[in-house]
Amino acid sequence: MLFDHYDPLKKEMFGVLDKDGKITNKDFEPDIDDDTLVHMYKTMVLARIADVKALQYQRQGRMLTFAPVQGQEACQIGPMAASAKSDWLVPAFREAAAMLYKGVSLKQAYLYWFGNERGSRYDDDVNVMPINVPIGSQVNHAAGIAYAAKLKKSGEAVITYIGDGGTSHGEFHEGVNFGAVYSVPMVTIIQNNQYAISTPRELATKAKTLAQKASSYGIPGIQVDGNDVLAMYEATKVALERAKNGDGPTLIEAVTYRLGPHTTSDDPSIYRKETEVEEWREKDPITRFKKYLSNRKLWNKDKEEKLQEETKKFVTNTFKEVEKTGQYGVDDVYDYNYETMPDDLKAQKEAYLAYLKESEGE
Amino acid sequence: MLFDHYDPLKKEMFGVLDKDGKITNKDFEPDIDDDTLVHMYKTMVLARIADVKALQYQRQGRMLTFAPVQGQEACQIGPMAASAKSDWLVPAFREAAAMLYKGVSLKQAYLYWFGNERGSRYDDDVNVMPINVPIGSQVNHAAGIAYAAKLKKSGEAVITYIGDGGTSHGEFHEGVNFGAVYSVPMVTIIQNNQYAISTPRELATKAKTLAQKASSYGIPGIQVDGNDVLAMYEATKVALERAKNGDGPTLIEAVTYRLGPHTTSDDPSIYRKETEVEEWREKDPITRFKKYLSNRKLWNKDKEEKLQEETKKFVTNTFKEVEKTGQYGVDDVYDYNYETMPDDLKAQKEAYLAYLKESEGE
Amino acid sequence: MAKLTLLGAINNALDQQLEKDKNVVVYGEDAGFEGGVFRVTKGLQKKHGKDRVFDTPISEAAILGSAVGMAANGLRPIPEIQFSGFMFPGYNQIAVHIARMRNRSRGKYPMPIVVRMPYGGGVRALEHHSESLETLFAHIPGLKLVIPATPYDAKGLLTAAIKDNDPVIYFEPKKIYRAFKQEVPEEEYEVPIGKARIVKEGSDLTVVSWGAMLHETQKAIKDLGDDYSIELIDLRTIAPMDTKTVIESVKKTGRFMVVHEAVKTLGIGSELISRVNEGAFFHLEAQPTRVTAPDITVPLPKGEHHHIVDAKRIAHEIKKLAHFE
Amino acid sequence: MAKLTLLGAINNALDQQLEKDKNVVVYGEDAGFEGGVFRVTKGLQKKHGKDRVFDTPISEAAILGSAVGMAANGLRPIPEIQFSGFMFPGYNQIAVHIARMRNRSRGKYPMPIVVRMPYGGGVRALEHHSESLETLFAHIPGLKLVIPATPYDAKGLLTAAIKDNDPVIYFEPKKIYRAFKQEVPEEEYEVPIGKARIVKEGSDLTVVSWGAMLHETQKAIKDLGDDYSIELIDLRTIAPMDTKTVIESVKKTGRFMVVHEAVKTLGIGSELISRVNEGAFFHLEAQPTRVTAPDITVPLPKGEHHHIVDAKRIAHEIKKLAHFE
Numbered sequence A, B: 001m002l003f004d005h006y007d008p009l010k011k012e013m014f015g016v017l018d019k020d021g022k023i024t025n026k027d028f029e030p031d032i033d034d035d036t037l038v039h040m041y042k043t044m045v046l047a048r049i050a051d052v053k054a055l056q057y058q059r060q061g062r063m064l065t066f067a068p069v070q071g072q073e074a075c076q077i078g079p080m081a082a083s084a085k086s087d088w089l090v091p092a093f094r095e096a097a098a099m100l101y102k103g104v105s106l107k108q109a110y111l112y113w114f115g116n117e118r119g120s121r122y123d124d125d126v127n128v129m130p131i132n133v134p135i136g137s138q139v140n141h142a143a144g145i146a147y148a149a150k151l152k153k154s155g156e157a158v159i160t161y162i163g164d165g166g167t168s169h170g171e172f173h174e175g176v177n178f179g180a181v182y183s184v185p186m187v188t189i190i191q192n193n194q195y196a197i198s199t200p201r202e203l204a205t206k207a208k209t210l211a212q213k214a215s216s217y218g219i220p221g222i223q224v225d226g227n228d229v230l231a232m233y234e235a236t237k238v239a240l241e242r243a244k245n246g247d248g249p250t251l252i253e254a255v256t257y258r259l260g261p262h263t264t265s266d267d268p269s270i271y272r273k274e275t276e277v278e279e280w281r282e283k284d285p286i287t288r289f290k291k292y293l294s295n296r297k298l299w300n301k302d303k304e305e306k307l308q309e310e311t312k313k314f315v316t317n318t319f320k321e322v323e324k325t326g327q328y329g330v331d332d333v334y335d336y337n338y339e340t341m342p343d344d345l346k347a348q349k350e351a352y353l354a355y356l357k358e359s360e361g362e
Numbered sequence C, D: 001m002a003k004l005t006l007l008g009a010i011n012n013a014l015d016q017q018l019e020k021d022k023n024v025v026v027y028g029e030d031a032g033f034e035g036g037v038f039r040v041t042k043g044l045q046k047k048h049g050k051d052r053v054f055d056t057p058i059s060e061a062a063i064l065g066s067a068v069g070m071a072a073n074g075l076r077p078i079p080e081i082q083f084s085g086f087m088f089p090g091y092n093q094i095a096v097h098i099a100r101m102r103n104r105s106r107g108k109y110p111m112p113i114v115v116r117m118p119y120g121g122g123v124r125a126l127e128h129h130s131e132s133l134e135t136l137f138a139h140i141p142g143l144k145l146v147i148p149a150t151p152y153d154a155k156g157l158l159t160a161a162i163k164d165n166d167p168v169i170y171f172e173p174k175k176i177y178r179a180f181k182q183e184v185p186e187e188e189y190e191v192p193i194g195k196a197r198i199v200k201e202g203s204d205l206t207v208v209s210w211g212a213m214l215h216e217t218q219k220a221i222k223d224l225g226d227d228y229s230i231e232l233i234d235l236r237t238i239a240p241m242d243t244k245t246v247i248e249s250v251k252k253t254g255r256f257m258v259v260h261e262a263v264k265t266l267g268i269g270s271e272l273i274s275r276v277n278e279g280a281f282f283h284l285e286a287q288p289t290r291v292t293a294p295d296i297t298v299p300l301p302k303g304e305h306h307h308i309v310d311a312k313r314i315a316h317e318i319k320k321l322a323h324f325e
């Protein structure tokens, strides 16, 4: 089994693709059909362009602060491609690429970062939880969703994400442990992007790898090249199979890098060197995957140009649509706190509406 | 180094003493002077008798519910004997034996279980934190005390205790990790007594050993026979040396058994078999240690009889003293919440005193 | 009809809902095999299986956080917190997720969760076993909080809570778990959430209380005899509060008192007084009175009697307020 | 004297106390090397060393729990919580230990801890970055809670908090971190904890506010002009409250209003109204008014204006209350 070949305690990292898009590890090259490969690539590009554009809009004050995904597309698209439509995604807050792959529309994604809760109301058949800001807490949600799946024998599995910094949190510990105790179908992916805001990975924990934390819960753990979309696909696929077979949770550490700032309020030049960023830019997950596709004759320059152009247009148009929504109304603020609004809250809403009316002229 | 010889991932458990008090592991037999050995034994006996008596008082309604220590004396006395007077003890709630060894008086210990906060005001030179009821939270206190010790270069180290069940808690995870990140002088001892109230060890975590959780924090972990006071002494001594050398925290899993109920409100017959208890009674840590001392000619029947008699008298007299204190006064309730009582609280206190006066006749 | 204790009524409601709705699950520390440290869930695992009634690791964040996930995936989880004083490590999940997920997802993920926890003092318990933390839930938008004072209400409120599509915190007054029995219908019934109960009508003074303290208040009123015409209200639901019933009563009596176990500052009393001000200010003939614990940490048992108010103190304060001119 | 922003004044107070007392330590997520996400602690690590000013793992329970241990072993820790909305995972340590250790140990282990956290809304932030959680601290016996509204008070209150031998929660109104500058003495000084500040005397109506909302209230009063004689009080310390100053004012004006960012139910307003009832009931000429957020979750920025009150709304409510007959 894959997990037996890579011991995190020995710092053995799983990968299948080199920088030039060549397969280095035939044994574990995943078997993915061409359409899916191309769809994976296209979604990575969409995520990247949406990200670059959003950064630009944000700098213009047209969007809120947000958490860019650049550099981490492979550890999000690989796992999502390995999952079934019915499998759940329980994100932290930097999983835009994964969310797009799972069926969250770009409009919804943008609406959220525009500052509107409607951006977290995904379509009914999309098994994705809303963006989760409080670090670590999503892992417990994942354990619960997986518990329900097991109880209902629904065949669903759950993938949840957390950052390197997040592994220090008590909620991470409790969630992974809870899932392990009941052998629920759950895969936890740590995106080790080397930093928690300004705090380097080394200050999160003294453990040499984050994957080795798996042994604390009696589950398999593996360190994967997180910029290698095929390796991420394969590791997740095996983990999902285990999960669905009733063998319980798996912990995957994806070693990657955040190429952009933590959020748009962050200035990474304070805490990291440009040379370091440059090194990682060389390992860009999209470039690597493109080379692989080209090697396989699934991609070429023309296709790339067309994709770039279409995607940019799509992204720009989507943002324009979102921007038109503007501030939202009183109903939206009041009406979703309870199924049926309690009387006193109703009175508060009425008083507020009355005030708005009265004060119109003031 | 000791810790390299026992790999928790291979379920290797460290011990030096067999059931008959014979040394099985010469290499790691600790070097303890005779007086200390006898003092250790005497404190184990004191803890046991105090426990048995308290159970009796409690059944008579003369004491509150409390957490008996019977069966776990070795994993408490060994480590305390290995520590310096200035080293700190940060207990959970079942460490009466450890507390007594560190200089908490029996009167204080009893006063606490009698329901009086004065029982948590230990003497000024006793570096022991009060009994800590919320599971896991004490581990973070230990990390902080150790941080201060390191900063002040005081030479102190910190020993904290937690139960097998407690290792599932987020506070445990954060505390051990925090200590490890700063390499503070801290030793965490897990008393794996096989149960968390009614919940067996297997439901706390799927990890085969609790000691292996150490690798999650990049620190050494060792599983020790917790009913072997010499092994517990030795493992703690080596851990304390590491701590004081600046090498950071250690995790020790003491495999032991709670011979009594969880607390006096608990009925263990619901969840465990008498045969299991019997098996563990055979491994009683006090009996084993007594045999060792007898083998070394440090102990005999006469001494035992005298000790039993004196200790029983001491315990009985102490309880009588404690019982005399009765309910406590208004000042005790109000005066310790702040250094200087805020005005409004002062007014509340005065109003209450006035009420007491007014209502005397009612 | 069977005569049940408050604890028995809770057990009965859980049993019935586990039976009727296969999506209901009950779990918590020691809540499975042995039926909880108070035996509230006794027999349920045996009857409904250990996938639906189960023990958990000691991890309040996981207990409550997993409920969020279970609810999102179609279950109706009923997690138990062993004592309300141990809810703090899981409070994050309550305040930032359970209370907010419906709103956050604009209705996609409602949270039909009931969080049960024994609360309150007067049982000679250790530290953290006697707290009254109503405020910490009633202050958080998105939550409901109910507290039964009788076996009948215990079953009816719990049934309503389980059927509610919003999260309900269900406080169990452990002091009266087994204090007395009452006829409780075998069949399913609901006591509506958000409705107070007028225990006794009166014209001179309104007293509001709930939980175990309601019984101390009843005792005080009984001890006072017929000289005082007191209207006693069992609030039953702390959030959303039945402001209307309280206001109507104060409009009639002109005097208002609230009795609770929690500390004074920002206890539920403060909110009730503010609402009475807002709704019946010009009917008030005297300043409203709070009969509560002082603003200090709950003492250990040898000092607890200085903290928790009793019938004698309540009677004393009622007399003072009634005679105020 | 230097002209400093509120943020600058906090930095200055921390710097000064780190300098004067070697037992002071400052730490939190990103609080060390980069000086915090708001740069409040900028430059402090470089100056005082990374053993005394440091970054932590993301673990609020450890940040606050280690403070308990540090305090027990002689330090005066000043942990930072990155945003008040992220205090929940560490609330256990605050409520069950920081607030109680002095009492639990009968004075052996006082807790000279200052927990700093930016709070409040109106900054177009993501979820959990805009909360006003005063109640969750003011309700817990053993804690103090202060909120500066000016750079002068920011330094003086923080200095007093650091020197206090009891735990102080120090809320930083992030909306006005850099809003304006004020002369702040270079030398050490204290603004006493527990004392409100009368910002402006008046005879018709008393308004109490604090933090960023104080400035909205000031603006409202200014906009209303000279027609209204309003007494404005900056509460500054939420716990222990300066009840006396508030009561004295209401005795004079007969009308009372409280303005805060937190939700209405069990917000600090409810406690203030109760105290005003208890201390000045027969002086009240109109029912007290709460101008607060409604009882709903703080909306994301595109809806936040419906939640937080502004000068216009405050002025509207002041007029209503002043004209009430």
Ligand SMILES: Cc1ncc(C[n+]2csc(CCOP(=O)(O)OP(=O)(O)O)c2C)c(N)n1
Residues within 6 Å of the ligand: A094, A133, A134, A135, A162, A163, A164, A165, A166, A167, A191, A193, A195, A196, A197, A258, A262, D029, D058, D060, D082, D086, D089
């Ligand atoms: C409980 C909690 N504490 C603090 C924060 C503030 N915060 C937001 S992101 C972040 C760093 C996260 O680092 P990491 O887990 O590595 O994820 P990354 O941002 O690198 O994707 C912090 C501290 C938070 N969101 N939640």
Ligand SMILES: Cc1ncc(C[n+]2csc(CCOP(=O)(O)OP(=O)(O)O)c2C)c(N)n1
Residues within 6 Å of the ligand: B094, B133, B134, B135, B162, B163, B164, B165, B166, B167, B191, B193, B195, B196, B197, B258, B262, C029, C058, C060, C082, C086, C089
């Ligand atoms: C945070 C918290 N949750 C729940 C409890 C209730 N409780 C008291 S002891 C206990 C079991 C502890 O088991 P373990 O850690 O194995 O220690 P042991 O009692 O066996 O010494 C529980 C759940 C608590 N004290 N604190």
Ligand SMILES: [Mg+2]
Residues within 6 Å of the ligand: A163, A164, A165, A191, A192, A193, A194, A195, A196, A197
């Ligand atoms: Mg990171």
Ligand SMILES: [Mg+2]
Residues within 6 Å of the ligand: B163, B164, B165, B191, B192, B193, B194, B195, B196, B197
């Ligand atoms: Mg145990």
